[in-house]
Amino acid sequence: MQLTQNHIDYWHKNLRLTAILLVIWFIATFVVIWFAIPLAEIKMFGWPLSFYMAAQGSLIVYVAIIGFYALKMRSYDNEHGVHEGEIE
Amino acid sequence: MAVSQKSFTQQLKKYYTFYTGGFVAFVVILAIAEKMGVPNKWLGYCFLFFTILLYAGIGIMSRTLEVAEYYVAGRRVPALFNGMATGADWMSAASFIGMAGTLYLTGFQGLSFIMGWTGGYVLVALLLAPYLRKFGQFTIPDFLGARYGGNIVRSMGVIAAILCSFTYVVAQIYGVGIITSRFTGLEFGIGVFVGLAGILVCSFLGGMKAVTWTQVAQYIILIVAYMIPVVWLSVKHTGIPIPQMVYGTVLERVTEREKVLTNDPGEKAVRQIFADRAKAADDKIKGLPGSYQAEKDALSKKVEDLKTAAASKIEVDAAEKALKEFPATPDAAKAKWAAEKGAASGRTGPPQPHATPFPGKDEAARDTTRLNFIGVVFCMMFGTAALPHILMRYYTTPSVQEARVSVFWSLFFIFLLYFTAPALAVLAKFDVYTLVVGSKFAELPTWVNAWQSVDKTLLNITDINKDGIVQLAEIVIGGDLIVLATPEIAGLPYVISGLVAAGGLAAALSTADGLLLTIANALSHDLYYKMINPNASPAVRITVSKFLLLGVAIIAAYVTSLKPGNILFLVGAAFSMAASALFPALVMGIFWKRASKWGAIAGIGAGLGVCLYYMVHTYPTFIQWFGTTPIQKWFGLDPISAGMFGVPVGIVTIFVVSLLTPAPDKEVQELVDHVRYPNLAGDIDTRGT
Numbered sequence: 001m002q003l004t005q006n007h008i009d010y011w012h013k014n015l016r017l018t019a020i021l022l023v024i025w026f027i028a029t030f031v032v033i034w035f036a037i038p039l040a041e042i043k044m045f046g047w048p049l050s051f052y053m054a055a056q057g058s059l060i061v062y063v064a065i066i067g068f069y070a071l072k073m074r075s076y077d078n079e080h081g082v083h084e085g086e087i088e
Numbered sequence: 089m090a091v092s093q094k095s096f097t098q099q100l101k102k103y104y105t106f107y108t109g110g111f112v113a114f115v116v117i118l119a120i121a122e123k124m125g126v127p128n129k130w131l132g133y134c135f136l137f138f139t140i141l142l143y144a145g146i147g148i149m150s151r152t153l154e155v156a157e158y159y160v161a162g163r164r165v166p167a168l169f170n171g172m173a174t175g176a177d178w179m180s181a182a183s184f185i186g187m188a189g190t191l192y193l194t195g196f197q198g199l200s201f202i203m204g205w206t207g208g209y210v211l212v213a214l215l216l217a218p219y220l221r222k223f224g225q226f227t228i229p230d231f232l233g234a235r236y237g238g239n240i241v242r243s244m245g246v247i248a249a250i251l252c253s254f255t256y257v258v259a260q261i262y263g264v265g266i267i268t269s270r271f272t273g274l275e276f277g278i279g280v281f282v283g284l285a286g287i288l289v290c291s292f293l294g295g296m297k298a299v300t301w302t303q304v305a306q307y308i309i310l311i312v313a314y315m316i317p318v319v320w321l322s323v324k325h326t327g328i329p330i331p332q333m334v335y336g337t338v339l340e341r342v343t344e345r346e347k348v349l350t351n352d353p354g355e356k357a358v359r360q361i362f363a364d365r366a367k368a369a370d371d372k373i374k375g376l377p378g379s380y381q382a383e384k385d386a387l388s389k390k391v392e393d394l395k396t397a398a399a400s401k402i403e404v405d406a407a408e409k410a411l412k413e414f415p416a417t418p419d420a421a422k423a424k425w426a427a428e429k430g431a432a433s434g435r436t437g438p439p440q441p442h443a444t445p446f447p448g449k450d451e452a453a454r455d456t457t458r459l460n461f462i463g464v465v466f467c468m469m470f471g472t473a474a475l476p477h478i479l480m481r482y483y484t485t486p487s488v489q490e491a492r493v494s495v496f497w498s499l500f501f502i503f504l505l506y507f508t509a510p511a512l513a514v515l516a517k518f519d520v521y522t523l524v525v526g527s528k529f530a531e532l533p534t535w536v537n538a539w540q541s542v543d544k545t546l547l548n549i550t551d552i553n554k555d556g557i558v559q560l561a562e563i564v565i566g567g568d569l570i571v572l573a574t575p576e577i578a579g580l581p582y583v584i585s586g587l588v589a590a591g592g593l594a595a596a597l598s599t600a601d602g603l604l605l606t607i608a609n610a611l612s613h614d615l616y617y618k619m620i621n622p623n624a625s626p627a628v629r630i631t632v633s634k635f636l637l638l639g640v641a642i643i644a645a646y647v648t649s650l651k652p653g654n655i656l657f658l659v660g661a662a663f664s665m666a667a668s669a670l671f672p673a674l675v676m677g678i679f680w681k682r683a684s685k686w687g688a689i690a691g692i693g694a695g696l697g698v699c700l701y702y703m704v705h706t707y708p709t710f711i712q713w714f715g716t717t718p719i720q721k722w723f724g725l726d727p728i729s730a731g732m733f734g735v736p737v738g739i740v741t742i743f744v745v746s747l748l749t750p751a752p753d754k755e756v757q758e759l760v761d762h763v764r765y766p767n768l769a770g771d772i773d774t775r776g777t
Contacts, residue, residue, distance in 0.1 A: 003761060007765065007768070010765070011764055011765075014764075018214045018215070021210070021214060022210075022214060025207065025210045025211075028207075029203060029207050029465060029469075030462065030465075033203075033458065033461055033462055033465065034458070034462075036196075036445035036446065036458070036461075037445055037446060037454070039445075040443070040444065040445055044336070045336040045337070046336030046337040046338075046339055046340040047336040047339060047443075048443050048444075048445075050196075050445050051196060051199070051339070051443045051445070052336070054196070054199035054200075054202065054203055055199055055202060055507065055510040056332065056507045056510070058203055058206075058207065059202070059203070059206045059207075059503050059506060059507055060503075062206050062207050062209060062210050062499060062503075063496070063499050063500055063503055065210050065213075065214075066209060066210060066213040066214075066492075066495050066496045066499055067496045069213055069214060069492065070213070070489075070492040070493045070495070070496050073218070073489075073492055074489055074492075077489065077766055077767075082765045082766050082767045082768065083489070083766060083767060084487045084488060084489065084766050084767045
């Protein structure tokens, strides 16, 4: 099995996408927690912002990250011809 | 394959729509039965036995003797349904019953579990699920064995998988026992075995195939059961049936109420009484050994005095009882007084502000609280991405793309419950702070008395300062009460309480199923088939697996009957162990070709070793069990977050040792390429048979 440049490109795109999404995940989680006390000063529909993020906002970000990854990777699969085809 | 994947999915949608309709009809019939005067106890029985019967039915229909069906449900579970099954597999008794209660009791700090138990799926989706699916064998040790070569790594994987799954399953069976005993009046021990029968009939007959289809059914029950009471409560308080969107305003009102209650004179009086009690107990402890005789004499004198004063029989009896129950030795007295002191001093402070992050008296205390929040989030996330019973589920989808989509559905279905739990906690708190606090003892709502008589640790309201009014400081609430009693707090018919019990049972059973299967598979597939007897026929392999399942279940039930302490800690410990042992080896095996066999061996050993060392030396129950010497907590981090040390140690060890040992051979390099691409021309084939 020999990897072509096309395959290597695919893998690098995957790595870049994964890295970007992990950075977003890190911000939505650990940066938000780190600054929770100052963020609590900001109010959003009654919630202090840090409470809202930990209880709901970050969770929505997580769901979005995973959904985006699945869609984007599907298009990379097709673009680079490594998709699995129709499952009968 | 007889039917195409597409029509199979269509068929499943039809079945489960019918099923959901049938379940709703079942609830409606029971509601009518309640109106006609069927006693509550029978409604409870109906819910528990009919749902267990249903799961058993699915188990029997899905019985199988084919290896791929037994271990990975034939690899044809569509993304949506695998998502629901993962959701049920994931959400345990701790999530369903315990989560909202933890949030009620700890406010912002409890949100660490909400974040950790959802954010971990980002790691599963991005770093593991698609690659494991492409690898496509049966268990997690399978991957470690193939990637790093040799039986040592595989054995370590087996040990780690069994260690964390077993710790976790004990917590689940405990939950099953509590629910069955509370809603049917059966004894705890019997409740455990009734529930166990429900678990076994399903996984025993059909392995992963039966477990998958039962879990989908269980997810539907548990999510319906969780939502109905919360939506009702939300309509009651805000007029809007979407609690998750509107509880911000209720949270504001809770915060205002906290301020009032902090400065209320009645509250302060009660807190002062507790402070006095704590001090009195402390004085008695300090006065030992002299105080022992003095206290005993005082009690005898009181009995004499009452008798000479011709006091009522009740008063004399009470005094005599106190004298009779007085500890026999000064040591016993010390233990009793220390317990009294602990109980009282826990109730001397004002209410914890619900919405404030990291409350603490000074900067240092707040920093430690924040660090522990981060620790829990970290360990729950990395643990999620390493727990074998969850990762195994992504072997069951038909393709890599479906595996990716399936993680999305998994988190979506989990999210539905987890973003509701904080709303439920706030709504329930508002009810307690406004309806119960400030009311007269003579006019307490009926659910208060009902739950007080069931279990004093769940709810206990006593008029401490004898003013006839309920103060917040006079209420003791156990976390589990919140979900179990919400239907009654909201004034819903009993049938909804039964539904909630059925939901809790579904949550506990489905997780226990997945875990038992993981343990049995690790033993039968990895240990027996791969290492002891590679020539075993499929029928023998499945039979061995079934008997192991039975054996493991019985051992787990036995350990559970010993009541080994705090459920939430057990669950947390399982996550820390999984994260430390498995996460570094799995992820580096995929993303770093240079990771070598000896690197993995050292990394798994060091990660798990550090994690266990820390827990065994800092968690009081473990210190007692193993007789270890306690150590100072590192950076003040709680034992539940031991994985925060284990994971980095594991990663660094794999990195260093891999660079010091020879690079993996060409075959391993090819395996890594193989898992990285969903489809590769001239590819090797690693699918398990």
